[in-house]
Amino acid sequence: MEGMIENGAFFRMKKINKYYQMGEEQAHILKDIDLEIEEGEYLSVLGPSGSGKSTLMNIIGCLDVPTSGQYTLHGQSVDDMTEVELARLRGVEIGFIFQNSQLLPRLTAQKNVEQPMIYAGIGPKERRRRASELLERVGLSDRMEHMPSQLSGGQQQRVAIARALAGNPTLLLADEPTGALDQKTGRQVMTLFRELNDEGRTIIMITHDMNIAANARRVVRIIDGELLEGGSVSDA
Amino acid sequence: MLKSIRSASIMLGECVKMSLSNIRGNRARSFLTVLGILIGVAAVIALITTVNGFSGSLSSSFSSMGAGTLTMTVSGSDLKSGLTTGDLNELTKLEAIDGVTPSVSLSSRVSRGGNYETRISVSGKNAYYFQQNESLMKRGRTINISDEDSMTFVCIISPDMVKDFFYGVDPIGESLYIDGIPFRVIGLMNEDGDSSISGMMSGSPDILIPYTTAMKMNNVNVVTSVTAYLADGWTSETATEPLEARLDEMFSYEEDCYEIMDMSSIEETMTSMLNMVSALLAGIASIALVVGGIGIMNMMLTTVTERTTEIGLKKALGAIPWQIQTQFLIESFLLSIIGGAAGIALGLLLSLILSQAMGTGFEISTFAILLGAGFSAAVGILFGWAPARKASKLNPIDALRSV
Numbered sequence: 001m002e003g004m005i006e007n008g009a010f011f012r013m014k015k016i017n018k019y020y021q022m023g024e025e026q027a028h029i030l031k032d033i034d035l036e037i038e039e040g041e042y043l044s045v046l047g048p049s050g051s052g053k054s055t056l057m058n059i060i061g062c063l064d065v066p067t068s069g070q071y072t073l074h075g076q077s078v079d080d081m082t083e084v085e086l087a088r089l090r091g092v093e094i095g096f097i098f099q100n101s102q103l104l105p106r107l108t109a110q111k112n113v114e115q116p117m118i119y120a121g122i123g124p125k126e127r128r129r130r131a132s133e134l135l136e137r138v139g140l141s142d143r144m145e146h147m148p149s150q151l152s153g154g155q156q157q158r159v160a161i162a163r164a165l166a167g168n169p170t171l172l173l174a175d176e177p178t179g180a181l182d183q184k185t186g187r188q189v190m191t192l193f194r195e196l197n198d199e200g201r202t203i204i205m206i207t208h209d210m211n212i213a214a215n216a217r218r219v220v221r222i223i224d225g226e227l228l229e230g231g232s233v234s235d236a
Numbered sequence: 237m238l239k240s241i242r243s244a245s246i247m248l249g250e251c252v253k254m255s256l257s258n259i260r261g262n263r264a265r266s267f268l269t270v271l272g273i274l275i276g277v278a279a280v281i282a283l284i285t286t287v288n289g290f291s292g293s294l295s296s297s298f299s300s301m302g303a304g305t306l307t308m309t310v311s312g313s314d315l316k317s318g319l320t321t322g323d324l325n326e327l328t329k330l331e332a333i334d335g336v337t338p339s340v341s342l343s344s345r346v347s348r349g350g351n352y353e354t355r356i357s358v359s360g361k362n363a364y365y366f367q368q369n370e371s372l373m374k375r376g377r378t379i380n381i382s383d384e385d386s387m388t389f390v391c392i393i394s395p396d397m398v399k400d401f402f403y404g405v406d407p408i409g410e411s412l413y414i415d416g417i418p419f420r421v422i423g424l425m426n427e428d429g430d431s432s433i434s435g436m437m438s439g440s441p442d443i444l445i446p447y448t449t450a451m452k453m454n455n456v457n458v459v460t461s462v463t464a465y466l467a468d469g470w471t472s473e474t475a476t477e478p479l480e481a482r483l484d485e486m487f488s489y490e491e492d493c494y495e496i497m498d499m500s501s502i503e504e505t506m507t508s509m510l511n512m513v514s515a516l517l518a519g520i521a522s523i524a525l526v527v528g529g530i531g532i533m534n535m536m537l538t539t540v541t542e543r544t545t546e547i548g549l550k551k552a553l554g555a556i557p558w559q560i561q562t563q564f565l566i567e568s569f570l571l572s573i574i575g576g577a578a579g580i581a582l583g584l585l586l587s588l589i590l591s592q593a594m595g596t597g598f599e600i601s602t603f604a605i606l607l608g609a610g611f612s613a614a615v616g617i618l619f620g621w622a623p624a625r626k627a628s629k630l631n632p633i634d635a636l637r638s639v
Contacts, residue, residue, distance in 0.1 A: 063552060063632045084556045091554015098636070102549045106257055116553040118250045121243020167554065 010202070011037035011171070016069035018055055018225075029055045031225040033069070037204070039170075042197040044205040044216035045227075052225040054175070057206045061094055061173050062086045074170045091119050095164030097174040101156040103148040109135060109159045110144040116167045134162035138192060154185030161192060165201075172196065174205040178212055190215045247559055248566070255567035258539070259574070266571060269535040272528025273575030273615060274582065277608040279521035281583025284604035286590045287514035291507055293597040304466045306475060307497040308483070311460070313490040318458025321448070323486055327464060330482055332475035334467040337365040338459035340450035346443065347413045348401040356397075358414060359441035360450025368465055376408050376423025383446040392423040392444040412443075415453060419445065472498040522611065528575065529615040536568045536623035540630075547627050548635025561628035568620025569613065576612025580605055 018030040029052045037043055047053040058064035059071065062078055065086075071078040074093050081089065090096075095116075103112045113131040122130075135144050138158040148156055157177065164172055174193070178186035193215065197203050205216055213219050221228045259266045310318050319327075319338070327336050340360030346353050366378035376392065383390055391412060398407055407421045425444070451457060466475045476496055487493040540547070547560055584600060591598035 058633050061552070063636075084558075087551060087554060087556035090552060096552045098549075102545065102636070104546060104549070106261055115550070118247060119550070119554045119556070119559060121239070121246050123242075123246060163553070 010039045010074060011035075012070075012072045013060075014070040016059065016066045016071060018052075018059065018064075019067045020055075029225050030059070030066070033225075033227045035220070035227060037202065039202055040197070040200050042193070042203045042205075042217040044207060044213040044219050045222055046207060046210060046213040046219055047222035048208055051222045053206050053208075053222045056222060056227075057173065057175050057204075060171075060204060061096060062090050091116060091167055093170040095167060095169035095172045097157070097160050097164045097172065097177050099176040099179040101148070101153075101160035101180075103156055103159055103163075105148050108145050108147055109140060109151065109162075112148070112159055113163045113166050115163060120167055130166065131162070134165050135159070137165070138162045152185070153181050154188055157181060157185070157189055158192065161189070161196075165196075170202065172201055172203045174203065176207055176209075177205060178207075178209070186212070248562070251559075251563045251566045252570070254563060255570050258567060259571060262539075265535060269531050270571055270575035270578070272531040273525065273572050273612050274528075274579040276521060276524030276526075276528045277576050277579025277612055278583035278586060279524055280518050280611070281580055281601075281604045281608050282586040282590065283517045283521055284514060284607070285584065285587035285599070285601050286594075286596075287510055287517070288601050288604070289587065289591045289597040289599050290594070291510045292599055293595075294510070295503055295507060296597070304470075304472075305499055306464045306466065306472055306479060307499070308462045308464065308479075308494055309460065309497065310458075310462070310494045311492065312458070313487050313493050316458075316487060316493075318456070318460045319462060319486070320458050324459070324462065326486070327462070327479070327482060330478055332467055332470045332478045334465045335364040335368070336465070337362055337368065337463045338447045339461040339463065340447045340454060340456075340459055341441070341461070342415075342450055342453060344415045344443075346397070346401070348411070351401055352413075353400060356414075356443060357441040358391075358443040358445060358450065360447030361444050362447050364465075372425055374424045374426045376421075378423060379444065379446050384448050387448045387452055388446060389417060389419045389449060390422045390446065391419040392425055393421055394425045394440070394442040395427055397442050398424060414443065414445070417453070419443075472500050525611055525615055529572075529619040532568050532571055532616065533619040533623060535571070536564060536620050537626070539567070540564065540623050540627040543627075544630060544635045547630050548632045551630070551632035552636065557628040560630075561624045564624035564627045565617065565620050568624065569616040572612045572616025572620070573609075576609055579612065580608045583608065 013033055013035040016030055016033040016035075017028070020027045020029055033056065045053055045056060055064065059066050062073070062081075063086075065079065065081075069079075073089070076089065076093075078086070078089065103109075104115065107115075110128070110131045113134055114127040117127045117130065132141070132144060135141055138161055140155060140158055140162070143151060143155060143159075148159070151159065157180075161172075161177075164174075172193075177193070178189055181189065190212065193203060193205070197217070203216070205213070207213050308319075312318050324336050324338060327333055338360065342358040342360070343355045344358045346356040346358075361379060362384055363378065363380045366372065373392070374395075379390065379392065382388075391414065393401075393407060393412065397412075401407070401412060402410065402421075407424065410421050411418045412421055413419070447459065451459065464475075464479060466472070476498065479496065483494050483496075550560060583604070588598050
């Protein structure tokens with residue numbers, strides 16, 4: 001594994017550009033994005049809607065590829081990966097947390113957490129054990145057999161966080177993780193993020209909400225497709 | 237290698253579970269979708285099984301009456317209008333022939349006491365006939381050689397005749413008037429009656445009498461319908477030649493005096509005709525399968541659209557395209573197989589009912605079951621392929637954005 005790490009970079013984006021064809025016109029969504037993150041960092045990307053932050057998140061999450069530029073994640077160059085390689089990389093390196101928790105409605109909390117492990121080829125016993133552990137970690141040990149519809153929004157989001165942790169990913173990637181929650185449960189989720197970061201998890205959180213962004217230890221702003229280093233929390 | 241097989245099998249197991257839960261979750265829609273396949277498979281199975289049973293009972297009755305026999309229909313020449321008793325004896329002497337049975341048919345008025353019936357089928361037979369059809373008799377004695385020789389007025393009657401003329405009386409020893417002539421009843425036939433080819437063709441006769449007596453009643457001295465029973469070691473192919481030679485000689489080599497029907501060739505023709513009909517019907521029924529397949533495709537396409545978010549999510553969670561494709565393929569396969577299994581069951585039930593109604597044999601055809609199973613599996617994969625591929629090709633971002 002060590003040999004694969006080039007330049008020792010954990011996460012590095014260099015001159016990332018993304019164009020979208022919008023009818024006749026070409027929209028320049030991301031403009032020469034440079035971003036480097038150390039292992040164990042907690043970064044938030046702050047930007048209004050239409051700023052290109054979703055596109056950036058998709059590229060970070062290996063759901064989309066940049067038009068030009070270089071992206072290295074955990075020592076692996078993502079630029080020329082095939083669809084299958086990207087999928088495997090997503091499974092191994094990245095844990096997604098979406099705005100709406102995006103749980104599968106017909107599965108229990110436990111089974112939802114097990115999902116990524118199925119694709120990773122982990123056997124049922126081990127899956128159960130790890131899912132229980134993770135649900136315990138997010139404080140839902142008494143809700144394992146509940147269906148998503150029987151859980152509150154905050155609980156659903158915590159299940160989604162447990163699911164994101166299931167593959168023991170290098171990077172937790174959250175897109176407006178509190179967007180669908182009220183303030184109180186939103187704060188609980190933010191506390192959980194902090195704890196996870198304290199445990200050494202690297203987190204990137206994308207948000208339009210400055211108060212939420214302030215939970216991170218480092219904030220960058222994205223405006224009109226350009227990334228501006230926002231400095232530390234205190235500066236933001 | 238081992239690890240990837242293991243992880244693939246874990247994935248497949250989960251796919252089956254997931255698919256079953258999806259099918260169950262959409263019970264009404266799944267049922268309607270499956271119905272097409274069910275009807276198609278049931279129709280194919282019922283048709284094949286029924287035709288098989290029918291041709292089975294046909295060939296078994298053919299072999300009971302036809303195996304080792306040749307049936308001659310004599311039209312005769314100007315000089316010689318049929319076969320005399322002497323000719324029959326001549327034929328019996330042929331090495332290829334074990335014995336012959338003439339058949340002389342009458343349609344008679346039958347009466348007893350105040351009761352009468354007209355157009356009763358009466359058939360003249362010889363003693364040899366009863367040796368060949370031992371199961372024919374229920375009780376009493378058969379027509380024997382001395383009946384033949386002395387043209388006695390004795391008869392063997394069917395259960396129908398017993399019912400019509402001898403209610404509450406033991407018929408044996410009683411008399412029955414056939415065209416005004418008193419006949420003594422000497423025996424009773426079984427329910428099944430005459431299952432020989434001549435019996436089949438004339439409809440089972442209700443009354444059997446000595447053929448010589450029948451000839452006298454018909455005022456003829458020749459017979460025109462004769463069944464020859466072949467000696468051991470002879471087949472209809474090998475026996476035809478010496479029989480023809482002898483008959484040619486009898487009719488002074490005139491042409492078109494007789495016709496020899498070979499049961500086995502008739503059976504072959506009928507079986508191949510039946511098979512053709514069954515293939516044709518099965519072909520038509522399989523249209524239903526195609527329609528069923530389109531139903532499955534439609535449902536799968538709808539499902540893929542409905543579950544776009546789920547697909548996107550799974551991709552985000554690390555599912556690779558073939559895993560997504562496999563999941564949807566398994567779902568359409570399962571739908572189709574469930575329909576196929578139900579169709580096989582329904583088809584067999586239908587053909588059981590049909591065989592009972594038509595009185596033919598019922599035989600579970602492995603071929604039909606394999607065909608039904610294979611067909612439905614193929615339909616599931618074939619018509620599930622495109623929707624599953626569509627699902628696997630979905631861009632995860634578009635899929636997730638569609639919320």
